Amino acid sequence: MKKICLTVVGMYCMLLHAFSQATKDTTAFQPRKLKLEEVNLVSSYYTQNGDHSAIGGGIGSEKVTDLANGLELKWVGWDTHARKNTLTVGMGIDHHTAASQAYISKTGASRRTDGLRLYPSLDWSRENEQKGTSFNLGAYYSNEFNYQSIGLNAGVTKKTKNNGEFGLKLSAYFDQVKLIYPSEFEPASGYSGYGGEREHPDYGSSPRQTYTASFSFSQVINTRLQASLLLDVVQQNGYLGLPFHRVYFTDGTDAVENLPSTRFKLPIGLRLNYFMGDRVILRGYYRYYTDNWGLQAHTASLEVPVKLTPFFSISPFYRYYTQTAVKYFAPYEEHLTTDNYYTSNYALSSFSSGFFGAGFRIAPPNGIFGTHLSALELRYGHYTQTTDLVSDVISLHLQFK
């Protein structure tokens, strides 16, 4: 009887032991399905004024307003190999008005002076934290009345043993430019009686491709300083001008701008971020740019976030930019009819610009007022060019978690 009792007790202990092993090990890795982790909403209002419209051949109003809204949803999950998967879906909607659009018609009577742009995007990334590697794929689409764009990209990153990270990203954009010419270059039959407004719906289009290889290397230098080096190698092919940009020659005649069908760009940038003391951060950036159209540019910026509390900061910033003109630029009525290539687009002229402003950011650990709104950032900037173009932009970023 004693033997039986001891056997039963022994079996009970074994079972107990067995179940004890089977109970949840809280330290073991558990895969997790994709879960919505973050929602970002970015809205901006942009307004500009100037008097060097490319549609007018370098003269005329450049008044533009643009209201841009972007929504981004981010899902995060871990697979059975402990790799972090992130799926990001974005949707953007912009509405703009542009005074110069009225002058696609020579008389300034084009009715379409506003437009809508829609641009959805999809990104997926997989990160292996143990190996320090990540891989991502992305797709992008943009559609507006006179322009369509499809973008694809793929990238990899690899962390080094010494707090560094290499990155490579390949992107390709396949665009279609709708051939809307100034009214004087359109067949007369294509116009209605309303001030020269073109009505036929079937515009032709011309392709434009952009291929980019982006290399990056970032490095933690010490406990307060980190830097990154960025290099893009960009090749563009196709129709690189815009069909409704006029050029006026010295003899008073006009034509549509004509630019080469290839462009090679080489920008290199350096970021340097330094945490000074306990409250002040210095965010520095410099970029040198050169291309085979003869444009060279320097960009330098400094932003100084000051943490008034650990979760509230104010960030004044200043950006200086200067560029030389492309070989094919000349102002209104300064091109010769014998020129092979010509443009009076002041974005390709020689100028300098300044951009300054400030922003503030609130990001308390338990959300703003204890809600899912985890961060709020508001930023204003004022921009001036030596071409007399002036603009203002105000942006709001809301992050929900």
Added chain:
Amino acid sequence: MKRKTLFLATLVASVTAMTLSCTSVKEYQKSRINDSEMSLSSRKVEKNELNFQSYREGASGANGGKTGGGCGCN
């Protein structure tokens, strides 16, 4: 040719300097480095600023933003 050589030399020198000048930083020492305002990428609130700058200026790229796509026609 000289400009290209200078460009490549600057690139190599920058990467070398960044790699050699760094000290060993442990995870627990990264409280400042990991601060959200120390991020080496552009912030989301800057997205539309980068867009208008790339349309109003002749240079673009090497800032984590787009290098193509979109018209900027207006």
